[in-house]
Amino acid sequence: MGELQELQERRSFECRLTPDRALQTLDEAEAFLRDRGLLTRTTDSALPSLFDACHEEPYAPDRAGFGQWPRTKWWWSGALLERNGIYGPKIHRGKTLYLTDQTAAIADPICRSEIERMKADDPGWALLLRHLGDAGPSSAEDLRTELELKPRELKAIRSPLERCGAVVSLRLAESRLARWDQVFPDTSVRGGIEDLIVAGVRAAVVAPERELQRWFSWSWLVGPGLVERLVEDRRLARPEREWICLGERE
Numbered sequence: 001m002g003e004l005q006e007l008q009e010r011r012s013f014e015c016r017l018t019p020d021r022a023l024q025t026l027d028e029a030e031a032f033l034r035d036r037g038l039l040t041r042t043t044d045s046a047l048p049s050l051f052d053a054c055h056e057e058p059y060a061p062d063r064a065g066f067g068q069w070p071r072t073k074w075w076w077s078g079a080l081l082e083r084n085g086i087y088g089p090k091i092h093r094g095k096t097l098y099l100t101d102q103t104a105a106i107a108d109p110i111c112r113s114e115i116e117r118m119k120a121d122d123p124g125w126a127l128l129l130r131h132l133g134d135a136g137p138s139s140a141e142d143l144r145t146e147l148e149l150k151p152r153e154l155k156a157i158r159s160p161l162e163r164c165g166a167v168v169s170l171r172l173a174e175s176r177l178a179r180w181d182q183v184f185p186d187t188s189v190r191g192g193i194e195d196l197i198v199a200g201v202r203a204a205v206v207a208p209e210r211e212l213q214r215w216f217s218w219s220w221l222v223g224p225g226l227v228e229r230l231v232e233d234r235r236l237a238r239p240e241r242e243w244i245c246l247g248e249r250e
Contacts, residue, residue, distance in 0.1 A: 010205050015203075017052070021053070038200065040096075047203060047204050087183065090163055105188040106199055112181055115180060137176055138178075198250060209227065209238070
């Protein structure tokens with residue numbers, strides 16, 4: 001058996017890709033997240049997926065979107081975010097990425113820098129970020145009233161801020177927003193895009209190299225030079241051409 005095949009078999013087990021490994025309870029789902037470090041909600045890449053690990057038929061097979069969520073476990077999506085030490089920023093290119101305390105600390109330097117970058121790049125973004133900084137976490141209704149914004153205007157402002165991790169929807173209500181530094185107040189002394197890519201590869205076990213640039217919203221930070229540097233540093237490795245796994249140093 002070749003190295004890539006061994007890695008793919010290990011991935012199948014650790015990412016719960018077979019029905020015999022299906023998640024049965026929310027506690028198991030939390031343990032799965034803490035084991036992998038990060039999860040997407042639905043399957044769209046080599047990153048492990050919460051709903052894929054449920055192995056349950058969709059509750060509305062003839063409907064797209066929410067209809068494809070698991071028939072009885074769809075509510076896990078929000079319930080998981082009610083647990084302590086679990087975060088759900090939309091840094092997976094605008095989609096929720098479940099993080100633990102440890103992986104949130106890795107993303108922290110990037111999300112904090114995005115607050116400052118977005119504040120400087122657009123007056124609308126700056127307005128919302130300053131208001132949240134002064135007023136604290138706020139409901140969408142309060143933001144519309146206090147900032148005199150129409151629903152579409154608020155959505156146009158908040159969406160890119162959520163996508164880059166500067167703003168996060170609080171776990172208790174999707175309409176309540178906070179800045180990243182309010183949700184994760186203690187500045188991390190470690191982390192950054194290289195560590196986050198390595199964490200993603202660890203979670204996936206093995207992944208197509210072409211995917212790495214599409215895992216996170218900050219695609220401009222993930223170029224061929226970054227991956228090559230991680231390979232040279234032996235933090236990542238290529239078991240075969242165009243495939244990536246953890247290197248000897250990890």
